[in-house]
Each structure stands twice: as C-alpha cells, then as structure tokens.
Amino acid sequence: MTDSRDITTGQTGPGCKKRDPILVAEKVTRQFGGMNAVDVDYLEVPRNKITALIGPNGAGKTTLFNLLTGFDTPNSGQWRFDDRDIAGVPSYKVARMGMVRTFQLTKVMGKLTVMENMRLGATAQPGESLARALFKGLWGKREKEITEQADVLLAKFKLDAKKDDYAASLSGGQRKLLEMARALMVKPVLVMLDEPMAGVNPALTQSLLDHIKNLKAEGMTVLFVEHDMHMVRHIADWVVVMAEGKIVAEGPPEIVMKDKAVIDAYLGAHHDVDLGDSKGVEMLEVELAQDEESVVGTPDAGILAHPGGSQPDGLHGESSRTGQTGPATTADTAPDSKETRP
Ligand SMILES: Nc1ncnc2c1ncn2[C@@H]1O[C@H](COP(=O)(O)OP(=O)(O)OP(=O)(O)O)[C@@H](O)[C@H]1O
Structure with missing residues (x-):
C-alpha cells in the first residue's frame, strides 16, 4: 500500500525533519587538502521512500556516500542508521547491518562468475570473506541457502541464464543489475545506488527503473545519486540537492527542480x-x-x-x-567511463 502521508514533519528545506527518518547525519565534513568536499550540517533520509541525491559534478555526492557507508573516514560528524550510531563502523559491518551501496563504476569481479559474485554479496560487500565464500569446506551449511537466494535474485534480474558466465562478459547495464542483485543478498533495509543509470544501455533503463521501484514496494529505502533528471523526476519521492559539499535544497521533485538554489547550483558549474x-x-x-x-x-x-x-x-x-524528443539519458554509453575514487 502506498504511504501518502507527508514525508516531512513541517517545513521543507535543507536539513528539514522527516516524519520517519531511517538515516540521520549531523555535521559531517570531509576535506581533501584545503577543500571541503563534504560539509553537511544536517540530513535526514526518509524511510521506505526513494530519495535522489543530485548536484553538479564535484558537489560531494559520492564522497558523502563513501563516508556514510564506511568506505571513507570523515574529518568530523555523526550519523545514525535505524537509530544505531554507525560513524566509524567499517563498510562490511555497515552492509551486514542492512545498509548497502553500489558504485558509479561497478565493482563486480570480472574473473568470477555471476553466481560467485552473488555468493560474495551474501557475506558482505565485494572483497569480504573471499576465501570463505569460495571454498565449500569453510562455507558449510549456509551454502544451499545462499545459492537458493542467489537463484531467486538472478531470476528476478533476468541474469539466471548467465549465472555461470564470467562477470566480465556482461554488458555495462547487466553489471549494474548484477551489482544491485548482489547488494540485495544481505537483505538490506537501505539501498544506496551511485549513478545506477550511468553506462546502462537504454534497453535496460526501464528494467533498472522497475527494479528500483520494486525495492521500495518490498519495504526498502532507496537513496540514489543520479545526473539523469528524467529518472529523478520519474521515480524519486524526495530530492536532496548538494553543491560544494553542502545540502542546498531538498523537497519533492516537482518543487525542487524549480528551486532557485538548485538552478544556481547547476549553473554554478558554468560560473x-x-x-x-x-x-x-x-x-x-x-x-x-x-x-x-x-x-x-x-x-x-x-x-x-x-x-x-x-x-x-x-x-x-x-x-x-x-532532435531527440524522448527522455534525456546519460545511459547510452556502454562502458563505465568514470573511475570511483577510493
Ligand atoms: N580521494 C580524493 N582525493 C582528493 N579529492 C577528492 C577525492 N575524492 C573526491 N575528491 C574531490 O572532492 C570533491 C567532491 O567529489 P565527489 O566525487 O564526491 O563529487 P560528486 O558530486 O560525486 O561528483 P560527480 O557527480 O562528478 O560524481 C571533488 O572536488 C573531488 O575532486
């Protein structure tokens, strides 16, 4: 059933309070050299909604993702996930707690098969407990359960026919699907997607959009970074705008897209x-x-x-x-074109 109640408790704007936040970040900063890549005063992410994090290149979106998921360390700040303080918790533990993320450039392991990649997802994020996941003796009785779960997800993401193929043989879009499917192996509560549409062939765009909407329908919360404004307007319940490390606007998509601060933030790239x-x-x-x-x-x-x-x-x-009249998409380039910084 769709929850049509207000997302906020009152006013809408940068740092506004949500009725039911799943993630609350306070005074999170990250500097590189003398530059404030992230300087977020306060942010609440609403539970069981799809929130888009947008902003011009270099606004700090990926860095904020990295911080919140334990892939990077902040200079300062606190954040709570489902009322648990998780600042300083390493990425694999964050994933086990139910907060998973994907990357701009997928981190599927090309020399492993699709199924092996899925098995890795069951333990944690990529790279975690590789030996444990790959060697049967160490893996024990969880194997059957994990394989069944992977089979269900691969079927859902239409990758079941490819489960024994090397992940390297997949297209850019299929790799995105695999990464999303793998993230779901930990049965997450919050799924964070970094540019899910980048590198995806238009043929797979709709399928990815549907999968993201399904995550919400299945009770999950989605926070995604995206440059494709068509996608943002199409699926986001809430939009948060970053510029120069700060949250400069937030609100429902139809309002935020017309906000002066948002327009300025984007034009700022062409200052x-x-x-x-x-x-x-x-x-x-x-x-x-x-x-x-x-x-x-x-x-x-x-x-x-x-x-x-x-x-x-x-x-x-x-x-x-x-001369194109359809939705704008950044997704028609097959290979991923941008390396994610550590
Ligand atoms: N590891 C790093 N070392 C130095 N500077 C970094 C590092 N990671 C990010 N930055 C800088 O921090 C700023 C924010 O980068 P970030 O990648 O978070 O932005 P973004 O909003 O995700 O951009 P994009 O939309 O292009 O992905 C940029 O100026 C970037 O150059």
Whole structure:
C-alpha cells in the first residue's frame, strides 16, 4: 500500500525533519587538502521512500556516500542508521547491518562468475570473506541457502541464464543489475545506488527503473545519486540537492527542480559565463552543448522548466540540439567511463 502521508514533519528545506527518518547525519565534513568536499550540517533520509541525491559534478555526492557507508573516514560528524550510531563502523559491518551501496563504476569481479559474485554479496560487500565464500569446506551449511537466494535474485534480474558466465562478459547495464542483485543478498533495509543509470544501455533503463521501484514496494529505502533528471523526476519521492559539499535544497521533485538554489547550483558549474546579457546566454548554450553530462536547460531536465514548457531565449536544450524528443539519458554509453575514487 502506498504511504501518502507527508514525508516531512513541517517545513521543507535543507536539513528539514522527516516524519520517519531511517538515516540521520549531523555535521559531517570531509576535506581533501584545503577543500571541503563534504560539509553537511544536517540530513535526514526518509524511510521506505526513494530519495535522489543530485548536484553538479564535484558537489560531494559520492564522497558523502563513501563516508556514510564506511568506505571513507570523515574529518568530523555523526550519523545514525535505524537509530544505531554507525560513524566509524567499517563498510562490511555497515552492509551486514542492512545498509548497502553500489558504485558509479561497478565493482563486480570480472574473473568470477555471476553466481560467485552473488555468493560474495551474501557475506558482505565485494572483497569480504573471499576465501570463505569460495571454498565449500569453510562455507558449510549456509551454502544451499545462499545459492537458493542467489537463484531467486538472478531470476528476478533476468541474469539466471548467465549465472555461470564470467562477470566480465556482461554488458555495462547487466553489471549494474548484477551489482544491485548482489547488494540485495544481505537483505538490506537501505539501498544506496551511485549513478545506477550511468553506462546502462537504454534497453535496460526501464528494467533498472522497475527494479528500483520494486525495492521500495518490498519495504526498502532507496537513496540514489543520479545526473539523469528524467529518472529523478520519474521515480524519486524526495530530492536532496548538494553543491560544494553542502545540502542546498531538498523537497519533492516537482518543487525542487524549480528551486532557485538548485538552478544556481547547476549553473554554478558554468560560473565563468556571464548570464547578464544575451551573449552570455549564447555562450552558456555552447558550453552546455559541449558538456555531455549537463542536463541544465534541456526540456527533460526540469531544472530550468518554465510554466507552459517554454524555454528562456538561448536555452534550447539538448533535445532541440539532437532532435531527440524522448527522455534525456546519460545511459547510452556502454562502458563505465568514470573511475570511483577510493
Ligand atoms: N580521494 C580524493 N582525493 C582528493 N579529492 C577528492 C577525492 N575524492 C573526491 N575528491 C574531490 O572532492 C570533491 C567532491 O567529489 P565527489 O566525487 O564526491 O563529487 P560528486 O558530486 O560525486 O561528483 P560527480 O557527480 O562528478 O560524481 C571533488 O572536488 C573531488 O575532486
């Protein structure tokens, strides 16, 4: 049954309180050199909702994911998952507690089969207890149970026919599916997906979207980082916007996408362009046209959406540049193109 009650307890805005938060982060900071990659004052993630974490390149989204899931250490900060303090808890324990994540660049192990990758997921995150997972004698009676669970998930993700294939032979999109399926082996409560659509062929896009919606239907909470604004608008119940390490806006997608702070945050990536005159707008259009990851100004992005669908002069967007009328997607490049930083 859909829970249509308000997500917040009152006002909407950066750091606002949620009716039923599953994750609460306070004063989380991470510096690299002198730069504040993450400087989150307060953030609550609502339970059993799909929350999108958006923001321009370098906003700190992946770093925040890394911190919250124990893959990186903050300079300061506290966070609670399901009322348990988990700051400083290593990643494999965080996963066992029910909070799992996937990566921008999938971390499936190419030289292991699809099934072997799934077995690894049962113990923890990639790399955990490799020997235990692979050697039967050490594995004991859990093996049958784990294999059955993996079979069910592989069937659900339509990877069952490939279970004995090496993961390296899968397409970019199939690897994303495998990583998501593997994350579910620990029966998580909170699933964090870092750019689930990046590197996914359009043919698999709908399937991935459906899987994400199903996670919520099955009672899980989803927090995902995404640049594809079509996807954000399509499946997110709540949107959190980061820029320069901070949360600059949050709220329902249809409201956040029109928020001035959000528009500024995205245009901030092109701050060298003077928007004060029409020449500046033309220059911005050229910059955006060359920026493959930019969704600003596209009719699909929603960020610069104007009532009645009109665009400001000069901002014709990607669809008019390419003649494409369907949803904007960053997903039509097969190989993953960006390395996740440690
Ligand atoms: N290991 C690292 N060493 C130094 N700087 C880093 C490291 N990881 C991230 N950064 C920097 O921290 C900032 C935030 O990076 P992060 O990858 O978290 O941003 P992001 O919002 O996920 O960006 P994108 O959308 O491009 O993935 C960037 O300026 C980045 O260069």
